[in-house]
Amino acid sequence: MATLAQKMDEADFARPEPLPLTGEISKGEEYPLEALGETIGSAVAAISRKVMVPPALAANSVLSACSLAVQPYVNVLLPTDQARPVSLFLVTVAESGDRKSTTDDIATNEIGQYQRDLQEQHARMEHELMARKLAWDTSKSEALTQSKKKGREAIEQALKDLGPRPQDPMTPVITVRVGTTQGLIKQFEHARPSLGLMSDEGGSWLGGYGLSEDSRLFTVSTLSDLWDGKPVQRLTAGEGSTSLYGRRLTFHMMIQPILAGRLLGDAEFKGQGFLSRLLVAQPESLAGTRLVDPRAPADPAIAQAIEGFDRRLAQIIRAKLPMDEETRALKPKAIPLTPMAKEIWWAFANELERRIGKGGDLADVRGFATKLPEQAARIAAVLAVFHFGPKIDAIEDEMLASGITLARYYLTEAVRLFGVASPNQVLVDAQVVSDWLKNDWKENLISVGAIQQRGPAQIRKRNADQIKEIIAALVRHDHLSAPMTGGGMVSGKKVRECWRIQVRHA
Template identity: 30%
Template sequence: MSAIAEADHALEAARRGASILDDVAAASARRPAVSALPPLPLAQALERAQGLLAPPTNGGSGDYPLEALGPLAEAARDLAAGAQLAPAMAGQSLLAAAALLVQSTANVQTLDGSTKPLSLYCLTIANSGDGKDTADRPALRPVHAFQRQAGPQWEADRAAYEDAKASRNRGDATPEPMGPAPYRLAADLTIEGLRRSFVEGVAAQGIFSTEAAIVLAGHAMQAEHRTNTAANLCGIWDRGHLSAIRGGAGRTERYGVRLSAHLLIQPAALGDVLNDESLAGVGFWPRFLLAWPAPLEPRKYKPWKPESSEALRRYWGDCERLLARPMPVDCDALPVIELDSGATRHMARFFEGMEYEGRKGDLRDVRPFTLRATELACRIAGVLAAFAGIQTIDVGLAECGAVLAAHALDNWQAALAGKADPVPGWASTLYRWLATRGDPVAIRDLTKLAPASVRPRSRRDAAIDRLKACGLVAMDEGDIGALGVDHARN
């Protein structure tokens, strides 16, 4: 619309005596002053809002293929049955933990003959109370135990080193330099912090969080940082190379680093990140294995301890064996796990199937994911081989990798099926922002203050309409605020 046409349109609206926002305010004045929604703490209010805006769904298209976990299958089966978890929750947790530990022991040959890191990025979406912590704790128990022991010792060594440097006299020998920080796990990140962690620490690390909203809605993934963060994480996944020049911070040049991740998050906390075109454009989500299990059925009281599972005890023993191995300075020089002839043929058939389905078949709507599926299958097979101490991927492990990659692809296709209607995502993003602020805000200011994805007027108005229809917002004299949030209980 031209500027003249816009002016005419505004004059006509004035003659009618009401603008869109006036109509909104008038409608809100007729609403009851008190929300029909009982106030809930913020996290629960967001989960309820998600259910109202877009009825709960799950990305699954069938049972999680536990048998495809190979050497991890029995431990995953015991964890799922004993803790009454979705098999996908147990499987993702153990597979991601295995990738964290084996990525510093080997690399993997992919179908095109190139060598890739044995790193995996995993995303698991599940409702509150469905066992994210319950699965994650046993999976990472040996790693946390290792850090509890190695971390304080390293900190004490660092303090002694600094004291020795400060107290030495002229002519004294320089204190022996310290080794790298031993930490393998972090629950949040910024790219600058990640670079520093790799400069100061070991070459193989992980981002593992059972409250992944800290990551996906935190500083690193805010609108102004999101593309940069995603592109850097993609680069580490692809090449294991960090390179940056920053004023005041000097140059960072680090080869042979490895990063695995497992983000566990509630559907209500996703906001618009799954449908963000910038993340799809840089190939961020297509590098992730997605599990979105159905909500749990009511559970029975059944006391169970992970220590009672022989399979989990064996898994922990394997983890401790891997943790005891010397950490290389540069993981690019590690041995390469190769595909044997049978595995190559199987992966070739999988590749051709993904190519056809992604370009001409039923998976065209998730084509970026199909084009990554074969590499993911090779990485998964390599992780399973390395965890079992095997140097070659045979056809059985190739089948395991392909089955798990295909299952994740099915989850992505189901999860993104509603992408044609972006309004629930916009509404969810706006509600989260309003609910977090607490105080009402002027509707006219949303185009300047709200998250970038809902600043355009058309998106703002569509989001407001959906929130109104669900009874999630109240409007008064041009202001809008979230309903159903008890901030005193947060």
């Protein structure tokens, strides 16, 4: 005689419709590779093929490298007569295992090599500099002794004849991965006036002291000032306030989706205008599709495209910085837009202005849309200088059009990503289990032990209490029933606690 549980298994009973576990994000648009130009676009496509990553992921790494290389040499002169930095602030959202590190390593290879060369050069100079300082100190002591009895004017003349004490060479740092904001400012005082705050482990930055409750506003305001090209302010108890002019920063953080909401969904960051300065991309993961034919010959075009980009990047990053030798303040050249490019820029700005009004489709990202014409001009300037060099006289309409095309891509990403909070990890795990129950588990009942022993690989690492939390979430969202009274049979074994599956099997 069939048991009640068996009769329920066989019956076509009405189940509640399962509720979504996590908010779904709409699929992003294709990255407009053609707008990057020949050298940069070919490099992005080559890295995308070589590493098997989405073009948007490769593009953000390549653009950050280009921005870091170009930013010391030029400002872009907007049609509003404002000279603005060309520095880009980028954020790439991708899962663990999506090959963020490999992509970034290839895109910034020449920057890393130049930093290593500078470190070796700095080590060789240390002994020589120490000797020069010692000689200067000795000469100063002798000059003061000889002029001491001749009065103040003689002392002043002796010191003037001696000249300034030998200055320490710039600290051989080009990119900073993580650290406090005060540490970044200190780097600007002693290192190059053009730096990159760049990391393929952006979670360390998000969880670091710089974004703690006590420091987050200072961090965000400092980064925003750097994006704007304002002087960097350093405050110390002993030395008071120091203003560092002519500094430039490129920003690129690669973070996981589970953490992205802590940045993109933060109302305070949005209110402070920090999100409006970020160009964010979250391409769809290619995990599970990256199959390789080991017998297939390597495409030489991939290596050629990357080598061509590397040569150009090395040429720019190693050029002499246009700066004041004493203050180390950069003196970038202001590049205007051609008359036709200005017309295109104003048309784009007016379009966005209409769309951010009450009832407009961009009202929710008003701050970002307001800054987008400037972002388009910055991108256009980076592309133009990378391809043609800092000696160009103006940004042509064709290059500005490319900047606008890329800006529109980042606008679509902002619309779908900004304001979305990080998903709860339990709900993320619950979705993984639900998909597995729907597609792979062939029975109608499930238990804690069955999930621990035969569930998805990442879930098997959870302990029994964590799996019970996941099950509780599935019950609350009607993916599982309440616990079966009296237990049931799971995989041929009687268990005291089990749940009926209420998501439809594939």
